[in-house]
Amino acid sequence: MAAGEMCFMCDLEADHCAHVIAEADKSIQTLSERGLINFDLMSPMNGVALCASCHIRYDNHCDPRLIFYPKDIDFFIAFELRNRIRRRKDGSSRTVPTAAQYAKRGGLYTRIVFRRKGQDTAIVKDPACWHGAPLGSLRRVFGIMGCPRADGIPEEDMLRLRDLWDLYFRDNEGLAQTVATRYGFSATEEDFGLGGVDSDNDEPGVPGEDSEIVKRDEEEDEEEEEDGSLRKRRAPAGTWQQPKPVPFNYRNWCWEYGPRSSSNQKAETFTLHGPTSFVRNP
Structure with missing residues (x-):
């Protein structure tokens, strides 16, 4: 809030x-x-x-x-x-x-x-x-x-x-x-006047205002060589990378999110990460 x-x-x-x-x-x-x-x-x-x-x-x-x-x-x-x-x-x-x-x-x-x-x-x-x-x-x-x-x-x-x-x-x-x-519909009607509104779940799953997705020019990762050693691998510049969420106890946060807690403080601490998880702000 x-x-x-x-x-x-x-x-x-x-x-x-x-x-x-x-x-x-x-x-x-x-x-x-x-x-x-x-x-x-x-x-x-x-x-x-x-x-x-x-x-x-x-x-x-x-x-x-x-x-x-x-x-x-x-x-x-x-x-x-x-x-x-x-x-x-x-x-x-x-x-x-x-x-x-x-x-x-x-x-x-x-x-x-x-x-x-x-x-x-x-x-x-x-x-x-x-x-x-x-x-x-x-x-x-x-x-x-x-x-x-x-x-x-x-x-x-x-x-x-x-x-x-x-x-x-x-x-x-x-x-x-x-x-x-x-409501004026027939048994064979399929559109029901809904136009382009899809019936599939379209909650945020791609870059958007509700998802915490960060565009990074370079993303380092480790890749195993044939000899068993590890080397750094870089993702192509401009690709979208999903940051890993930091686990936390939902029950200690959300159900106390109201008169018994500082909602502003906790809202500043966590950011919505897709429809089902949150990430801790740096």
């Missing part, structure tokens, strides 16, 4: 980093088995910057006071319908949209502050960009759709979220066809 970053839900400065899917969430294994977790739970993809007050309200699972979820729910419905056709054809596993793929659609999230004392209705705030894993936010909203305050979710969004829940958790092709028809 960068210094001076603002709370995702209000106008105060963010001093906490909340986990979207909590460590204690007992559904993690089921979600993983269904292919609904395509990101590292111990990475910034599973974190959102909040102020202390919003963090408390966000973490109250039994009576949540605020929530956020992807604004373009239709994208996730179309993506799943298209992926179902692919799975029937080749027997592959489910793939779901990554943060990078949703960013191509704008990456906007609906933010809602539910009713509280002295407030007649929920407040639906202007959509905002968030760069975390969209499936994490969907898991969170799925978990609170039955709570008393969920009437603050706009009716049209609730209907779409229920359709998406059915597609993710009910292995019923008849129901899937009903959903497809409702």
Whole structure:
């Protein structure tokens, strides 16, 4: 979390980093088995910057006071319908949209502050960009759709979220066809209006802003000679080399990344190295 970053839900400065899917969430294994977790739970993809007050309200699972979820729910419905056709054809596993793929659609999230004392209705705030894993936010909203305050979710969004829940958790092709028809798709359609958005996982794996890949003019390595001795070998100038990450204990870092630790200090200490690991800064 960068210094001076603002709370995702209000106008105060963010001093906490909340986990979207909590460590204690007992559904993690089921979600993983269904292919609904395509990101590292111990990475910034599973974190959102909040102020202390919003963090408390966000973490109250039994009576949540605020929530956020992807604004373009239709994208996730179309993506799943298209992926179902692919799975029937080749027997592959489910793939779901990554943060990078949703960013191509704008990456906007609906933010809602539910009713509280002295407030007649929920407040639906202007959509905002968030760069975390969209499936994490969907898991969170799925978990609170039955709570008393969920009437603050706009009716049209609730209907779409229920359709998406059915597609993710009910292995019923008849129901899937009903959903497809409702959104104007046919059983033989393969593109579903998604254009060039691939259904393969496209999280950072090549040089990019999210991967710690360093361009080096010269890279030395050791190569064994025929006589058993070692000599230095240089990589071609201008090639991309992946630095080796320094192992560290995730559990002592990420799950304490919030009010009980200095998040700014630790954010300065480690840098994201691809979608699943970190490297220690020099």
